[in-house]
Amino acid sequence: xxxxxxxxxxxxxxxxxxxxxxxxxxxxxxxxxxxxxxxxxxxxxxxxxxxxxxxxxxxxxxxxxxxxxxxxxxxxxxxxxxxxxxxxxxxxxxxxxxxxxxxxxxxxxxxxxxxxxxxxxxxxxxxxxxxxxxxxxxxxxxxxxxxxxxxxxxxxxxxxxxxxxxxxxxxxxxxxxxxxxxxxxxxxxxxxxxxxxxxxxxxxxxxxxxxxxxxxxxxxxxxxxxxxxxxxxxxxxxxxxxxxxxxxxxxxxxxxxxxxxxxxxxxxxxxxxxx
Numbered sequence: 001x002x003x004x005x006x007x008x009x010x011x012x013x014x015x016x017x018x019x020x021x022x023x024x025x026x027x028x029x030x031x032x033x034x035x036x037x038x039x040x041x042x043x044x045x046x047x048x049x050x051x052x053x054x055x056x057x058x059x060x061x062x063x064x065x066x067x068x069x070x071x072x073x074x075x076x077x078x079x080x081x082x083x084x085x086x087x088x089x090x091x092x093x094x095x096x097x098x099x100x101x102x103x104x105x106x107x108x109x110x111x112x113x114x115x116x117x118x119x120x121x122x123x124x125x126x127x128x129x130x131x132x133x134x135x136x137x138x139x140x141x142x143x144x145x146x147x148x149x150x151x152x153x154x155x156x157x158x159x160x161x162x163x164x165x166x167x168x169x170x171x172x173x174x175x176x177x178x179x180x181x182x183x184x185x186x187x188x189x190x191x192x193x194x195x196x197x198x199x200x201x202x203x204x205x206x207x208x209x210x211x212x213x214x215x216x217x218x219x220x221x222x223x224x225x226x227x228x229x230x231x232x233x234x235x236x237x238x239x240x241x242x243x244x245x246x247x248x249x250x251x252x253x254x255x256x257x258x259x260x261x262x263x264x265x266x267x268x269x270x271x272x273x274x275x
Contacts (some may be wrong), residue, residue: 009049015042016104024095033084035099040077043104047071063263064112066132070103075135076142087179089107092146110265115116122201129198130257134222137250141183144243151239152175186233188246195253217256224249 019039022033047070077096083089154177199222202215230243231237237245264270 009046012042012045012049013104013108015039015132016046017101019043020097020101020104024094024101027093032093036100037081038091039100040074040081043070043074043077043100046104046107047074063255064110064265065258066103066110067112068131068258070107072134072138073103073109073129074100075132076138079135079139080142082184092142096142112261112265117201122204124200126198126205129194129201133191133195133198134253134257136187136194137253139275140187140191140196140246141250142183143180143187144235144246147177147180147184148240148243150180184246185242187231188225189230192222192229195222195225214256214258217252217259221249221252221256224252 016039018036019037019042022035022040025032047067050067073096077100080089080092080096084092121168199218214216222244228237228249231245232242
């Protein structure tokens with residue numbers, strides 16, 4: 001990362017690290033929520049400064065596995081911030097703060113590379129939709145983790161066999177299971193729509209279509225999410241079955257871009273030409 005760009009990014013990134021570090025502490029004091037808000041705002045400012053190319057004279061999104069994770073986690077924390085004001089989400093603050101702390105630090109170690117696609121007018125929209133799909137599925141995974149934890153705790157209390165369908169009703173982690181299930185699938189549906197738009201837009205690019213690792217894994221993840229939604233609608237998939245499919249699809253989607261970029265940047269030490 002150029003020294004001028006690093007200097008401009010230093011202030012918001014440092015504030016984000018401090019805010020997230022404080023928010024990750026134990027306790028329920030209001031100051032810890034304020035620290036999370038500070039970290040999130042500073043985190044978003046750092047992302048915006050990077051995208052606008054402040055200090056570099058070059059405008060364009062920075063591509064890399066760490067920036068992609070950073071933006072994804074930033075969006076997940078935004079979802080948590082909104083929901084926590086409307087619904088009880090006990091014990092989540094420390095987890096999302098730790099994720100935020102890790103991704104901000106990761107961007108400093110692996111900043112990626114700035115790229116400007118002037119050859120296609122819809123490229124910025126394609127990037128935005130891609131990042132949005134990551135954020136939506138990230139939020140779905142967060143809710144699925146809470147859903148599974150709540151389901152497991154409720155089973156321990158009621159003695160329901162592990163192989164049974166998702167427990168209905170019941171409160172755990174401060175939120176009813178049915179509400180967690182509904183929120184999880186709400187984010188899955190939204191993410192599926194956005195991912196579909198991303199793939200369709202990618203097909204219209206003037207560059208020749210090629211079945212790279214990113215393309216294959218993205219299409220596979222789309223198929224998994226499609227099967228998950230069909231399975232829920234047609235066969236009533238719930239509980240652990242639905243969560244496993246969600247994890248599989250999210251894992252494939254994460255490998256599609258983040259995994260491919262990680263291999264190229266960290267293991268092979270070469271920047272990709274068309275990622």
